[in-house]
Amino acid sequence: MEDLIRIENLVKIYERGEVLALNDVSTTVQKGEFLVLLGLSGSGKSTLLRCINRLIEPTAGTIVFDGKDVTKASSRQLRHLRRRMAMIFQQFNLVKRSSVLTNVLSGRLGYVNPAASAIHKFAKQDIADAMACLERVGIPEQAYKRADELSGGQQQRVGIARALMQQPDLLMADEPVSALDPATAHSIMQYLEQMNQEDDVTVVTSLHFLSLARRYGARILALKDGEIVFEGSPAEIDKVKFKEIYGEDAEEVEVR
Amino acid sequence: MTKTYHAGFMSDKPNWGQALKLWRRDVLVFLTDVACLAGLWMLITYAAISPDRGVLVFLTVPWWLMLLVVAVLAGLWQSFGLSSGMKLLGRRLKATQDASGAAAFARRLFRALLLPFSPLLVLPVLVTARYVPIHDRWSGFETQSATEVVDPKSPWYRRSWAVAIALLALTAFAVSVIFTRVNLVKLFTEFDNTANIRAQIANPNWGVLFEGGQLLLVTLFMAFMATLFGIIVAVPLSFVAARNLTQGLVGRAVYTIVRGILSILRSIQPFIWVIVLIVWVKAGNAPMAGVIALFIHSVADLTKLYAERLESIDPGPVEAIRATGASQSQVIMYGIIPQIINPYMSFTIYRWDINVRMSTIVGMVGGGGIGQRLLQEMRVSDYSDAVVLMMLIMVAVWAMDTLSARLRERIETGSSNPALPSYALKLKTEISNRTFGSRW
Ligand SMILES: Nc1ncnc2c1ncn2[C@@H]1O[C@H](COP(=O)(O)OP(=O)(O)O)[C@@H](O)[C@H]1O
Numbered sequence: 029m030e031d032l033i034r035i036e037n038l039v040k041i042y043e044r045g046e047v048l049a050l051n052d053v054s055t056t057v058q059k060g061e062f063l064v065l066l067g068l069s070g071s072g073k074s075t076l077l078r079c080i081n082r083l084i085e086p087t088a089g090t091i092v093f094d095g096k097d098v099t100k101a102s103s104r105q106l107r108h109l110r111r112r113m114a115m116i117f118q119q120f121n122l123v124k125r126s127s128v129l130t131n132v133l134s135g136r137l138g139y140v141n142p143a144a145s146a147i148h149k150f151a152k153q154d155i156a157d158a159m160a161c162l163e164r165v166g167i168p169e170q171a172y173k174r175a176d177e178l179s180g181g182q183q184q185r186v187g188i189a190r191a192l193m194q195q196p197d198l199l200m201a202d203e204p205v206s207a208l209d210p211a212t213a214h215s216i217m218q219y220l221e222q223m224n225q226e227d228d229v230t231v232v233t234s235l236h237f238l239s240l241a242r243r244y245g246a247r248i249l250a251l252k253d254g255e256i257v258f259e260g261s262p263a264e265i266d267k268v269k270f271k272e273i274y275g276e277d278a279e280e281v282e283v284r
Numbered sequence: 285m286t287k288t289y290h291a292g293f294m295s296d297k298p299n300w301g302q303a304l305k306l307w308r309r310d311v312l313v314f315l316t317d318v319a320c321l322a323g324l325w326m327l328i329t330y331a332a333i334s335p336d337r338g339v340l341v342f343l344t345v346p347w348w349l350m351l352l353v354v355a356v357l358a359g360l361w362q363s364f365g366l367s368s369g370m371k372l373l374g375r376r377l378k379a380t381q382d383a384s385g386a387a388a389f390a391r392r393l394f395r396a397l398l399l400p401f402s403p404l405l406v407l408p409v410l411v412t413a414r415y416v417p418i419h420d421r422w423s424g425f426e427t428q429s430a431t432e433v434v435d436p437k438s439p440w441y442r443r444s445w446a447v448a449i450a451l452l453a454l455t456a457f458a459v460s461v462i463f464t465r466v467n468l469v470k471l472f473t474e475f476d477n478t479a480n481i482r483a484q485i486a487n488p489n490w491g492v493l494f495e496g497g498q499l500l501l502v503t504l505f506m507a508f509m510a511t512l513f514g515i516i517v518a519v520p521l522s523f524v525a526a527r528n529l530t531q532g533l534v535g536r537a538v539y540t541i542v543r544g545i546l547s548i549l550r551s552i553q554p555f556i557w558v559i560v561l562i563v564w565v566k567a568g569n570a571p572m573a574g575v576i577a578l579f580i581h582s583v584a585d586l587t588k589l590y591a592e593r594l595e596s597i598d599p600g601p602v603e604a605i606r607a608t609g610a611s612q613s614q615v616i617m618y619g620i621i622p623q624i625i626n627p628y629m630s631f632t633i634y635r636w637d638i639n640v641r642m643s644t645i646v647g648m649v650g651g652g653g654i655g656q657r658l659l660q661e662m663r664v665s666d667y668s669d670a671v672v673l674m675m676l677i678m679v680a681v682w683a684m685d686t687l688s689a690r691l692r693e694r695i696e697t698g699s700s701n702p703a704l705p706s707y708a709l710k711l712k713t714e715i716s717n718r719t720f721g722s723r724w
């Protein structure tokens with residue numbers, strides 16, 4: 029299979045506080061893969077994801093996305109690349125005071141004419157698409173509510189709808205279910221799974237729980253203190269590997 | 285297992301940015317202590333000497349001598365105890381060499397005397413890779429963040445300074461009240477001096493009502509124009525005056541300059557601007573001078589309020605919009621503006637309210653409108669005219685106050701955003717500061 033992302037010797041140092049968040053990380057993600065990032069909090073998962081679309085500037089190393097070097101892209105090229113990499117977040121990151129529909133439509137911003145979008149004017153087709161995306165995540169009736177009136181699970185669905193609007197090749201999810209209860213978590217994970225299987229979207233998601241990773245992940249990449257400590261299939265993670273990733277005192281818990 | 289760290293991580297090369305930051309904090313600690321001690325000095329000298337020689341008694345000592353003494357005292361305070369500055373900014377002194385006995389005492393003394401003259405104040409660059417200023421290095425100490433040092437039992441003098449200062453301040457306060465009591469009594473015993481004024485006020489001259497109304501319109505118009513032009517300049521300016529939106533070297537420089545200029549402008553009161561502007565744009569154009577004066581102050585004030593709001597926006601949505609491939613202008617339009625629009629409106633109305641009140645005062649120093657007329661009447665002691673004008677002003681200010689309160693309430697309660705009460709609260713305190721504070 030073809031590589032979608034190739035990461036080579038990626039280093040990120042946060043100047044403030046002198047934190048070495050990523051230390052020489054190299055890996056590849058294949059097209060259509062469902063990759064799960066594991067690791068304790070502070071291990072560098074969010075940093076890795078944000079380096080891929082350069083929300084965070086890497087300190088050193090290269091990231092190649094579909095044959096194009098993200099790290100060397102001009103700001104215009106970068107915006108074009110970002111259109112193809114959607115992202116959802118632990119805290120949903122919706123614009124709380126805007127309507128649900130506007131939030132979904134903003135997934136389209138990279139494609140539309142900036143002048144038209146400046147006066148909040150979207151094409152009829154875009155609005156129809158946005159409604160279709162909301163229907164797909166099961167909340168079309170919420171379209172005209174303010175985003176902060178929705179429950180956490182519903183907000184994350186809006187996040188997914190916003191990602192769908194981008195018609196992405198890659199979906200990055202930074203602990204998408206950590207702020208949700210277990211039942212809602214599974215329904216959100218199933219949307220990711222569906223996007224992966226039906227729309228051929230490559231998914232890279234960080235998760236807190238190994239049980240979720242085992243259930244949804246095709247491949248697992250575990251980070252510890254900014255370094256890769258494990259790379260392989262979920263089945264390969266035994267007791268020993270688990271302690272290596274999470275530390276000696278950790279116990280595995282099940283999320284049903 | 286040994287770790288191989290990426291080259292450049294925690295290198296021994298001096299980190300100037302970091303050193304500058306630490307140096308700034310040290311200076312701040314020092315200045316806080318100096319300010320505390322200088323304040324104490326003034327209080328004590330004021331309290332100790334009879335009131336007919338007045339508050340300026342601390343000046344009987346040459347200013348440089350006072351500063352020198354205070355600086356040395358600050359040094360002693362920092363080296364032997366836990367100074368206010370260290371306490372406030374969370375710094376602790378830690379001995380890097382043997383910390384007991386006479387030698388340690390001598391080293392503390394050395395440090396105290398060195399501190400005011402150390403390159404701390406003049407040469408921030410004389411530092412090693414890990415920032416340690418000269419006075420610490422030579423005396424074998426180190427200041428560390430309070431959380432890094434576990435305090436051993438602290439002797440009484442390292443704890444009771446705050447208590448001592450509070451006691452002294454109270455004493456000074458009590459003494460000053462005793463000395464001014466005589467004048468307070470006059471307020472009640474010599475009321476009869478105002479008989480003439482009271483007689484005129486009781487007999488208002490309603491003939492000036494129409495003319496006064498016209499002048500009031502001029503004043504309201506001045507406030508309106510100043511606010512309008514203020515918005516036009518302050519909204520874009522606030523984006524370069526917000527810390528979180530001005531990253532990088534150029535951004536930081538612009539931020540510092542804009543904020544600096546703004547705080548200078550804000551500290552010059554509108555009535556001073558009027559006096560300057562009347563000379564500048566010629567006296568015939570009085571309302572124009574008033575508008576410009578209010579405009580300058582409005583820009584400075586609004587920009588600060590706006591920028592502070594920008595600084596507290598949720599970065600999450602902004603990041604999310606950026607991640608969709610949106611351009612910078614789209615990020616502002618979709619990620620930032622929805623978060624700030626209501627507070628901005630609220631601040632603007634509040635500022636308009638202030639401008640209405642200020643415009644009468646600006647008029648008094650020659651800025652045109654009803655205020656100017658009021659002062660003229662008071663000059664010629666025509667209080668029956670003045671009282672009518674004052675009533676007009678009162679009605680206008682009251683109406684504006686009510687209107688602005690209603691409007692702001694509408695804006696703020698029109699949303700269920702939990703982040704809102706905090707700025708509503710801030711606005712309230714700001715307003716009461718301005719209404720009852722030392723502005724006028
Ligand atoms: N903006 C930042 N400035 C300084 N250090 C940061 C910043 N963001 C993250 N870090 C640090 O980088 C490390 C990795 O963080 P992160 O990528 O958020 O980990 P994770 O997502 O796995 O919890 C942590 O030690 C964290 O404290």
Ligand SMILES: [Mg+2]
Binds near residue numbers: 073074075202203
């Ligand atoms: Mg994280």
